[in-house]
Amino acid sequence: MNNISRRQFAKYLSLLPISLLTPPVFGANGDSIADTDSAVTPFPTVAALVNDTAGGNFSYIYRNNERRDQFFNFLVNVFHLYPENEFHALIQSFAESYSADENVYKQLQMHIGDIKPFLSELTFALPALAKQKRTMLSQTCELLDTQRRYEGYLEIGSTGRYLDALEESLDIVGERFFLADQPPSYSLTDMLDRGQIMLAGNYIPLANYTATLSQSIPKNSLDLVTVYIGFHHCPLPLREQFISSIRDAMKPGAHLIVRDHDAHNDDMKAMVGLAHDVFNMGTDESWAYNAKELRHFYSLAFLDEWLSSSGFQNFGEKFYQDGDPTRNALMLYKKV
Secondary structure, three states, X not given: OOOOOHHHHHHHHHOOOOOOOOOOOEOOOOOEHHHOOOOOOOOOOXXXXXXXXXXXXXXXXXXXXXXXXXXXXHHHHHHOOOOHHHHHHHHHHHHHHOOOHHHHXXXXXXXXXXXXXXXXXXXXXXXXXXXXXHHHHHHHHHHOOOOOEEEEEXXXXXXXXXXXXXXXXXXXXXXXXXXXXXXXXXXXXXXXXXXOOOOOOEEEEOHHHOOOHHHOOOOOOEEEEEEOOOOOOOOHHHHHHHHHHHHHHEEEEEEEEEEEEOOOOHHHHHHHHHHHHHXXXXXXXXXXXXXXXXXXXXXXXXXXHHHHHOOEEEEEEEEEOOOOOOOEEEEEEEEO
């Protein structure tokens, strides 16, 4: 999941700016300070909170030059909720000082306000959300037939964030359903998230992936289902039940849009894991929340085999976001 969740976005917008930030400093050759030997500014620290002998995602990525440089692209092209040069330097400072993820995470949360610009919610958060919607719309329309009508829509993981963008290019009619952690509201953050004042459709609680869709959605009634958050947060014992409930709600030949990471080796699992850590840390989720988050990462080859054995057929290409080192691919499947 390197998409910003509705809950995380709402929390981010609620954070108050703490201090102003000076502009990024660049060297004579045009490189940012984060790319030079003097990039790591000595930030104040506090004593480590847990045993620091075991390493984690932060130290694995940031103590390796190549992997660290790759992750910087994630901060620039995907996350972009804080000035990336300063944020990159802040992460590097604590990742080099501490090994355990919990220590790095908590140190970062203590000091993130030092690099948060005034009104960054407007200059960083809203543009990042708009870019995310444009990217999803463009890639989804590359995979789908924009000339046909789609009757019945289910969005998994949010309460209408992508529907308003999709309707600009797709003819979506009929009932709209949203399977998400939290119900939609008329708060400013929710309205900005879904791109409209009114609620976008029928809310179904995700309930930690135990939702019974058959109680809310008639069988064989949906033409289009989108899962931009992927399936990697689903508890393993519930995975078959969850995908079966989605398939049962879809019409024969209906379209399933899935976006998920190609975590095909240890390096990619650490890269994707750190992206999740940074999302949670940067949107003010507690370490306890982050530590409990389920992350059953897998390769796209595994995902394809699993969906194929669950009654879906892969159609079309894989689309990746430019500059995203977590290899988050958008794909099209159809119910057989």
